[in-house]
Amino acid sequence: MIEPLIYAFSAPGRCGASLPALDVPTAETLDPALCREEIGLPQVSEVDVMRHFVRLSQMNYGVDTGMYPLGSCTMKYNPKVNEAAARLPGMSRVHPYQPLDTVQGCLQVMYETQRMLAEIAGMAAVSLQPSAGAHGELSGVLMIRAYHLAQGDTKRKVILIPDSAHGTNPASTAMAGYEVKQVATDTRGNVDLDDLRRFMNDELAGMMLTNPNTLGLFDEQVMQVARLVHAAGGLMYGDGANMNALLGIAKPGELGFDVMHYNLHKTFSTPHGGGGPGSGPVACTAQLADFLPGPLVVCDEKVKDCAYRFEMPVRSIGRVKAFYGNFGVIVRAYAYLRMIGADGLREVSEIAVLNANYVAARLKETYRLAFERTCMHECVLEGLVEGAEGVHALDIAKRLIDYGVHPPTNYFPLIVPEALMIEPTETESKESVDYFCEVMLTIAQEARENPELLHGAPHKAPLGRLDEVKAARDLILTYQDNA
Numbered sequence: 001m002i003e004p005l006i007y008a009f010s011a012p013g014r015c016g017a018s019l020p021a022l023d024v025p026t027a028e029t030l031d032p033a034l035c036r037e038e039i040g041l042p043q044v045s046e047v048d049v050m051r052h053f054v055r056l057s058q059m060n061y062g063v064d065t066g067m068y069p070l071g072s073c074t075m076k077y078n079p080k081v082n083e084a085a086a087r088l089p090g091m092s093r094v095h096p097y098q099p100l101d102t103v104q105g106c107l108q109v110m111y112e113t114q115r116m117l118a119e120i121a122g123m124a125a126v127s128l129q130p131s132a133g134a135h136g137e138l139s140g141v142l143m144i145r146a147y148h149l150a151q152g153d154t155k156r157k158v159i160l161i162p163d164s165a166h167g168t169n170p171a172s173t174a175m176a177g178y179e180v181k182q183v184a185t186d187t188r189g190n191v192d193l194d195d196l197r198r199f200m201n202d203e204l205a206g207m208m209l210t211n212p213n214t215l216g217l218f219d220e221q222v223m224q225v226a227r228l229v230h231a232a233g234g235l236m237y238g239d240g241a242n243m244n245a246l247l248g249i250a251k252p253g254e255l256g257f258d259v260m261h262y263n264l265h266k267t268f269s270t271p272h273g274g275g276g277p278g279s280g281p282v283a284c285t286a287q288l289a290d291f292l293p294g295p296l297v298v299c300d301e302k303v304k305d306c307a308y309r310f311e312m313p314v315r316s317i318g319r320v321k322a323f324y325g326n327f328g329v330i331v332r333a334y335a336y337l338r339m340i341g342a343d344g345l346r347e348v349s350e351i352a353v354l355n356a357n358y359v360a361a362r363l364k365e366t367y368r369l370a371f372e373r374t375c376m377h378e379c380v381l382e383g384l385v386e387g388a389e390g391v392h393a394l395d396i397a398k399r400l401i402d403y404g405v406h407p408p409t410n411y412f413p414l415i416v417p418e419a420l421m422i423e424p425t426e427t428e429s430k431e432s433v434d435y436f437c438e439v440m441l442t443i444a445q446e447a448r449e450n451p452e453l454l455h456g457a458p459h460k461a462p463l464g465r466l467d468e469v470k471a472a473r474d475l476i477l478t479y480q481d482n483a
Helices: 046-059 080-086 104-121 133-150 168-175 193-197 222-231 327-363 393-402 430-449 451-455 468-473
Strands: 125-127 158-162 179-183 204-210 235-240 259-262 282-284 296-299 308-311 379-382 419-422
Touching: 080 327, 104 125, 104 259, 104 282, 104 296, 104 308, 104 327, 125 296, 133 168, 133 204, 133 235, 133 259, 133 282, 158 168, 168 179, 168 204, 193 222, 204 222, 222 235, 327 379, 327 430, 393 419, 393 430, 393 451, 430 451
Parallel strands: 158 179, 158 204, 204 235, 235 259
Antiparallel strands: 125 282, 259 282, 296 308, 379 419
8 A cells, every 4th residue: 555645755853843942831741641652643844744734635625616516505605805804813812701891892793793693584682602503403492492481381392393304403302302293295395284283282392494495495385384383382493504595585583483593604604514613693583582592792882982791681591602602603704794785695595596496497307306396595306317227316426526516415305315405506607507517417418328437436536435334433533653
């Protein structure tokens, strides 16, 4: 086996960094039991270190190198000006324990972000505390639980979730101590109202609903769903993962939702993937505002030099994260919102929806469309090609890599066989979307004429097809010396 180049250049005494002379007292020596004489790390120069990591970065795929149509993830290009804003010294070199009068600008950013997110949602209040979408979900469901308990209503133990839902929905529900019951999807991709009515009783705590849903469809009966749930004494939770389709067009609060979360790292300009960073603010109606996780930023303009301060809602479910949320992500979202404005937000959704419908129109004669309806920001196709028996969605996805395109989401939602969930986002040009469609059509032809080409894909990636099940089960979490 050929060793990585960084080992080939290793020689005793070489060092990739130079440290300044010590200007603080020397620390006590570590316990020898915690030290290893030799750990096998290469000894290389700075140029070798740099080339090694740049080489690795060039093996990676990212939204800055090409289209990333990962359905339900909204992997769009993020303007670099927002990165610059988050790195300003006044934003990046502050500490959560600083006196409030020294961070008034940071608190103003948080306060105005809370207000803008509340306006977009059509709701009364927002907490910026949760650090991811699923974290926001858990916070919202805990708020629902706290609300019912505050009413003295202890019988409610069920949360309803559609069969097309994100997997985090039942997980968040179970973690909050509720029982999950699944609601069917009708033939048009909406919540099945007849099935929903089965659960309308005094055990219902609420319903979690993504709208547009994971089929890429706006639920045509969403207001009727909300009325049924409310009539039974339940509350509506909105999974905001797909807000990229609604910005400036529809407000969840006006559709009947009581509480929802945003994914700032999807919708509002933070690059995501690989475990972070994330931010999942929770918005709610006035009815639930007292239960928000805190503290929130409030403003009292009568207080000179320190108008902004933190305040805990009176019946708060408490803190759900240390300090005040992922501040850098909040700054990026603030910069994005201020830069793009209300008209720009609406245009974001209009172009995202246009791009997704364009993809669906170009590909539906070759790949079956799961539901023959106008979609929102994403479309779901079946990854099967007529005349190409034995070729599956995974084969198509792997072959896309050879054409320099990141695969869409595979095998989700689960109710669509061989699902390919495609979200082109608003940041892709017509030329970029056309290239994706042409590649998809070319792959369909390859599937008919040479299916083995797809079964062996990818052929041009740094690594070929991997055993993904083994990779997931047999994790290598520590450094291993290959020298």
